Amino acid sequence: NAGVTQTPKFRVLKTGQSMTLLCAQDMNHEYMYWYRQDPGMGLRLIHYSVGEGTTAKGEVPDGYNVSRLKKQNFLLGLESAAPSQTSVYFCASSYRGQAVYEQYFGPGTRLTVT
Amino acid sequence: GDSVTQMEGPVTLSEEAFLTINCTYTATGYPSLFWYVQYPGEGLQLLLKATKADDKGSNKGFEATYRKETTSFHLEKGSVQVSDSAVYFCALSDQGGSEKLVFGKGTKLTVNP
Numbered sequence: 001n002a003g004v005t006q007t008p009k010f011r012v013l014k015t016g017q018s019m020t021l022l023c024a025q026d027m028n029h030e031y032m033y034w035y036r037q038d039p040g041m042g043l044r045l046i047h048y049s050v051g052e053g054t055t056a057k058g059e060v061p062d063g064y065n066v067s068r069l070k071k072q073n074f075l076l077g078l079e080s081a082a083p084s085q086t087s088v089y090f091c092a093s094s095y096r097g098q099a100v101y102e103q104y105f106g107p108g109t110r111l112t113v114t
Numbered sequence: 115g116d117s118v119t120q121m122e123g124p125v126t127l128s129e130e131a132f133l134t135i136n137c138t139y140t141a142t143g144y145p146s147l148f149w150y151v152q153y154p155g156e157g158l159q160l161l162l163k164a165t166k167a168d169d170k171g172s173n174k175g176f177e178a179t180y181r182k183e184t185t186s187f188h189l190e191k192g193s194v195q196v197s198d199s200a201v202y203f204c205a206l207s208d209q210g211g212s213e214k215l216v217f218g219k220g221t222k223l224t225v226n227p
Contacts, residue, residue, distance in 0.1 A: 004157075031213060042203060042219040043158070058214070090157055094213060102148075103215060105157035 002026055004106035006091050012112045013081045021076040021109050023091030030096040032074040033058075033103065034066060036087040043090065049074055050096075081113045116141040120204045120218035127194055127225050135189040135221045137178075137204035145206040147171075147180050147187040148215070152201045161189075161202070194225045 007022040023032065030051050035043040045058030047066040055066045063085060065077045074093075078085060088110050092103040121136040139147065146165045150158040162171030167182035176191045187204060201220045208214040 033214070040219060042217040043215075044217075045214055048214060092158075096213075102160050102163065103158075103213075105150075105159065107157045 004091055004093055004104050006089075006106040006109050008109060009107070010110050012114065013078075014114055015082060017081050018077070018079050019081065019111075020078075021089055021091075021111075023074045023076070023093075023106060024072055025074075025091075025093040025104070026072065027093060027095065027104065028071070029093035029104070030071070031094045032068065033092045033094075034064070034074065034076045035090045035092065036060065036085075037090060037108075038087050046076065046089075081111075083113045085111065086113045087111060116145065116206060116208060116216045118204050118206055118216055118218035120202075120221055122219070122221065124222040124224060127223070129196055129225055129227050130193045131225075133189070133191040133194045133198075133223070135202055135204075135223070137187045137189065137218060139185050139187065139204075139206050141185075141206055144182075145208070147178070148205045148207070149176070149178055149187070149189050150203045150205060150217075152203065152220070154200070158203060194223070196225045196227055199223055199225045 004025045033048040034046040049055045049068040052071040067075045091106040094103045117140045148163045149161040151161045152158045162173040164171040164180035170179045178189045201222045203220045204218040205215045
């Protein structure tokens with residue numbers, strides 16, 4: 001049982017390049033989330049999904065797109081990377097059906113845009 | 115909108131000292147409250163939680179009580195260890211059906227031997 005995994009762990013992009021971050025969970029969770037973590041800012045929600053085939057915008061969605069074609073995977077795309085997107089990205093998932101929706105986090109992807 | 119304010123760090127303590135990290139929140143309704151911990155180089159993991167007023171969450175010697183009257187959820191530990199060095203995040207859950215979390219900015223704790 002791997003929990004939440006993220007690929008890749010590190011990446012360096014040039015301005016204007018594109019990339020996709022992959023999040024996978026093996027806990028059969030309905031909900032999945034993408035956050036970015038910046039110094040002094042805590043975690044901010046980029047996009048989230050409440051089920052396969054559905055996505056919604058979070059607090060800071062601009063410059064990102066997401067897809068949830070399979071229940072276990074949640075992809076975060078950067079179409080044209082900008083230096084302001086240099087950050088650590090965390091994926092999380094949670095299970096619907098219990099009183100308190102604890103989120104389980106992946107280990108993070110450190111992205112640098114030059 | 116909902117928000118969480120926690121004390122700014124960094125906090126530096128000696129081993130066996132008492133720890134308090136303050137957290138207050140603003141929310142409509144009755145959110146659930148959480149403390150998450152992030153050890154160096156890792157993702158966040160749940161430390162403790164409370165779902166209603168006067169609930170006390172506890173784990174690994176840490177405690178926090180959900181105080182509705184003061185809208186607070188302060189984290190405490192009676193005797194910290196070097197292994198407690200980490201960043202601590204207070205969070206509340208959105209009650210709108212997606213259970214989004216709203217996080218504070220985090221407090222970095224360093225415990226020296």
